[in-house]
Amino acid sequence: MSALQQQQPVPGADPASLLLLLLPRPALLLLGPAGSGRSALSFRAALLGAASSRARALFLAPRPLERLPAGGADAAGAGAIQRIHFLYPPSFRELLQLVASLHETFSCSLSLVVLDGLEEYLGSCSSPAMAAQLVALLLDTANHFSQKLPVESAAGCKLVVSMKLSGEAGEQAEYFSAIERYFPAQCWLHPSTEEIADSGSQGITKLIRARLSQPGTKDQEWLVRFDPQGDMRISLLPCEGEVDGCTASRSNRPPET
Amino acid sequence: MGATLPALAEELLREIEKAFCETSHVPDDLLLALKFIFGASAVPALDLVDRQSVTRITSPSGRQVYQVVGSSGKHYTCYASCHFCSCPAFMFSVLRKGDSLVCKHLLAVYLSQALGSCQELTVPDKQLTRLLLQEEEEEER
Structure with a gap:
């Protein structure tokens, strides 16, 4: 069915787990502090989107990724990356205009729209209302492309937005509360303080807990592991209660204003 | 319509659709429910509907957007599939204060x-x- 099932998975990664974490709902907001692997996960989502549909995926970011996260392209198939369309609008205003004109640009459909680094765009955004407009426009655009997809792909065009956010949103709290209402599914990334020194002593392995919250279902948790070469592996963690020290939850969201 | 409208509100709108489809009339109890759920937006919204102020605009790409002419004659944009209106009441009462579900244009x-x-x-x-x-x-002007 999907290209994922035809490809060899990355050793240690569970492709179904990856798919569930990154593309669970029509729209996902991916949140985490600096160094929590947001861009790597966003890029992986784009690969998954491109690999699991014949339609193209769109990747929007303020600038190109410094390097492509390793491993992803092999996992999703070499052809997948060629079906990702990368665009780098430099400012909020240009991003908004670009999103509004996507229906002119793409006569074919899209299976996924990824926006990596929303927080950078919010820096040049004049008000929380404008931020809400951008997010609403992204969702409306995804809906437009869903209707252009062939009927058999019931999944529709999905949206993944990543935003850097530490525990306290501070001055971004007002922006955050204006946009988060549009995302019933939110994934919080919590870098683990413990880092495992690689046995080959070539560097350190970073561990990140990813917690997915969506209404009507129990929160789920994944462990994302970046090895020193930058390879990413994802595995589903047992349910809450079975894991010690599992304190990550939606309760550490910034206070609502 | 976006995932931001509570299930109860969506259900009421579906009931109104069904009743109107069958009888070309919206019964009083549904109108009361509308006022109960949407508060002060309900009557002005019905008034806008009466005056045929809502236009669905489509382009050859298939993209759609709604435009509503407000009571002052000003035009507001509402997104077709997602809960958003460009009017000040939506910005203030819905987004910022969160004490209304919708503005009269969206309703x-x-x-x-x-x-x-x-x-x-x-x-x-x-x-x-x-x-x-x-x-x-508008901000550019």
Whole structure:
């Protein structure tokens, strides 16, 4: 069915787990502090989107990724990356205009729209209302492309937005509360303080807990592991209660204003 | 309509659609429920529907957007599939304070959809892009 099932998975990664974490709902907001692997996960989502549909995926970011996260392209198939369309609008205003004109640009459909680094765009955004407009426009655009997809792909065009956010949103709290209402599914990334020194002593392995919250279902948790070469592996963690020290939850969201 | 409207509100709109489809009339109990759920937006929204103020605009790309002419004659943009209106009340009461579910324009769009009473208009793709960006253009002026 999907290209994922035809490809060899990355050793240690569970492709179904990856798919569930990154593309669970029509729209996902991916949140985490600096160094929590947001861009790597966003890029992986784009690969998954491109690999699991014949339609193209769109990747929007303020600038190109410094390097492509390793491993992803092999996992999703070499052809997948060629079906990702990368665009780098430099400012909020240009991003908004670009999103509004996507229906002119793409006569074919899209299976996924990824926006990596929303927080950078919010820096040049004049008000929380404008931020809400951008997010609403992204969702409306995804809906437009869903209707252009062939009927058999019931999944529709999905949206993944990543935003850097530490525990306290501070001055971004007002922006955050204006946009988060549009995302019933939110994934919080919590870098683990413990880092495992690689046995080959070539560097350190970073561990990140990813917690997915969506209404009507129990929160789920994944462990994302970046090895020193930058390879990413994802595995589903047992349910809450079975894991010690599992304190990550939606309760550490910034206070609502 | 977006995932931001509570299930109860969506159910009421579906009931209104069903009742109107069968009898070309919206019964009083549903109108009361509308007032109960949507508060002060309900009556002005019904008024906007009566005056046929809601236009569904489509371009050749298939993209759609709604435009509502407010009571002051001003035009507001409402996104077709997602809970958003460019009017100040939506910004303030819905987004910022969170004490209303909708503004009267959005509710008028939902009601017009339910009653099948939208005006229809087709414009070129480029013009639809400008309509989607209404608020931004106004800030430039």
